[in-house]
Amino acid sequence: MTPPAGAAAGTDPGTGPATATPAGSGRRLAGEAPTGGGVSPVVGAAGADAPGASSAGPAPQQWAAAVETLQGLPRDARVLLICHINPDGDALGSMLGFALGLRALGFTRVQATFPGPMELPEAYAAMPGRELLVPADEVFTDPELVCCFDAASVSRLGALADRLERAPSIVLDHHASNSGFGTVPLVIPGAAATSVVVEILLDRLGVPLDAAIAECLYIALVTDTGSFRFDSTTPAVHQLAARLLATGIAPAEISRRIFDTRPYGAVRLHAEVLSRTRLEPAAARGRGLVWTYATLDDLARHGQRPYVLESLIDPVRATAEADVSCVLKQALPGEWAVSLRSKGAVDVSRVAIALGGGGHRLAAGFTAYGTVDEVLARVRAALDQE
Ligand code: 5GP
Ligand code: MN
Numbered sequence: 001m002t003p004p005a006g007a008a009a010g011t012d013p014g015t016g017p018a019t020a021t022p023a024g025s026g027r028r029l030a031g032e033a034p035t036g037g038g039v040s041p042v043v044g045a046a047g048a049d050a051p052g053a054s055s056a057g058p059a060p061q062q063w064a065a066a067v068e069t070l071q072g073l074p075r076d077a078r079v080l081l082i083c084h085i086n087p088d089g090d091a092l093g094s095m096l097g098f099a100l101g102l103r104a105l106g107f108t109r110v111q112a113t114f115p116g117p118m119e120l121p122e123a124y125a126a127m128p129g130r131e132l133l134v135p136a137d138e139v140f141t142d143p144e145l146v147c148c149f150d151a152a153s154v155s156r157l158g159a160l161a162d163r164l165e166r167a168p169s170i171v172l173d174h175h176a177s178n179s180g181f182g183t184v185p186l187v188i189p190g191a192a193a194t195s196v197v198v199e200i201l202l203d204r205l206g207v208p209l210d211a212a213i214a215e216c217l218y219i220a221l222v223t224d225t226g227s228f229r230f231d232s233t234t235p236a237v238h239q240l241a242a243r244l245l246a247t248g249i250a251p252a253e254i255s256r257r258i259f260d261t262r263p264y265g266a267v268r269l270h271a272e273v274l275s276r277t278r279l280e281p282a283a284a285r286g287r288g289l290v291w292t293y294a295t296l297d298d299l300a301r302h303g304q305r306p307y308v309l310e311s312l313i314d315p316v317r318a319t320a321e322a323d324v325s326c327v328l329k330q331a332l333p334g335e336w337a338v339s340l341r342s343k344g345a346v347d348v349s350r351v352a353i354a355l356g357g358g359g360h361r362l363a364a365g366f367t368a369y370g371t372v373d374e375v376l377a378r379v380r381a382a383l384d385q386e
Pocket of ligand 1: 152153156175338339340356357358359360363364365366367
């Protein structure tokens with residue numbers, strides 16, 4: 001479970017321009033009183049003024065259905081929490097924060113997992129709640145409730161998708177491209193992170209924020225807002241951050257661990273991969289494309305695990321001359337995990353969807369097959385359609 005060292009966190013510019021939430025809009029609508037104590041989160045009936053939200057979220061009945069589902073479960077029920085494959089800070093932080101919340105409510109059989117090998121990037125190896133992680137091939141085959149985190153579609157759950165057919169499910173997410181799967185979808189499109197949704201649900205369940213839960217939700221929030229740099233960083237996001245910091249968590253230590261720590265081999269690997277970056281100013285109808293790629297051989301030469309490549313998109317997308325950036329990360333021979341980012345002119349979620357993936361307007365991805373040249377030819381063609 002403990003992996004080789006490596007920094008993991010690539011920033012996900014996430015949701016793009018969000019409607020600014022007016023300062024001081026920390027209110028609940030009538031009938032939306034929190035069930036829990038403490039400072040209430042910022043959310044309206046539709047979730048549209050949730051931190052970073054830009055459009056309607058769950059109806060009041062959906063929040064109520066989620067609360068009733070959980071309150072109606074015996075405390076020894078088998079509860080399985082699943083986040084997306086290759087989990088990032090938001091996926092893990094949202095899932096583990098909620099897992100700790102369920103434990104606080106008295107649930108005794110809570111398992112948290114994600115598809116693939118149970119290897120945690122070093123950046124997340126010290127996350128509170130990690131003791132609740134169970135490898136995908138050892139989790140409940142017959143859960144009584146499934147909760148999904150930060151997954152826009154069933155395909156992001158890999159081999160664990162079958163659990164959705166065996167039990168009712170609550171889906172917590174913030175992707176505009178979410179397919180609406182699950183028994184009780186709790187999706188706030190445009191929210192800054194899935195942890196925004198988690199905090200609202202925990203509050204409605206009456207779970208007070210403690211430092212362990214807050215650290216998980218904070219890691220999720222800083223990851224998906226790029227340390228509060230992206231447009232999804234509304235006043236309500238900072239109000240949520242304030243509630244989390246008020247529990248006494250240590251932001252500098254967390255940020256160093258999440259963003260600024262990587263092994264020497266990963267530093268050398270990044271340098272090598274960045275040195276083959278290419279700029280195509282005419283691509284994307286003149287808005288510019290910048291790209292690079294990293295192979296399994298690159299990883300092996302530097303003795304690194306694939307997740308050290310997650311942050312590689314950040315220096316690439318700094319390129320001023322390109323609106324769109326693209327990093328191909330080889331997953332298997334002939335298979336690539338492709339990351340796309342936009343500065344705003346191109347909606348890369350549309351490009352990713354056209355190529356079989358998904359994501360947000362400014363941060364998206366897909367799985368591709370073939371050579372680097374073949375995959376890039378497809379990316380260029382899809383960009384020309386936008
Ligand atoms: P990243 O480039 O950081 O891996 O992913 C950026 C965003 O793109 C993620 O938040 C996720 O929403 C989306 N994404 C990445 N890869 C895939 C994929 O293979 N399929 C889908 N549906 N979405 C993806
Ligand atoms: Mn997310």
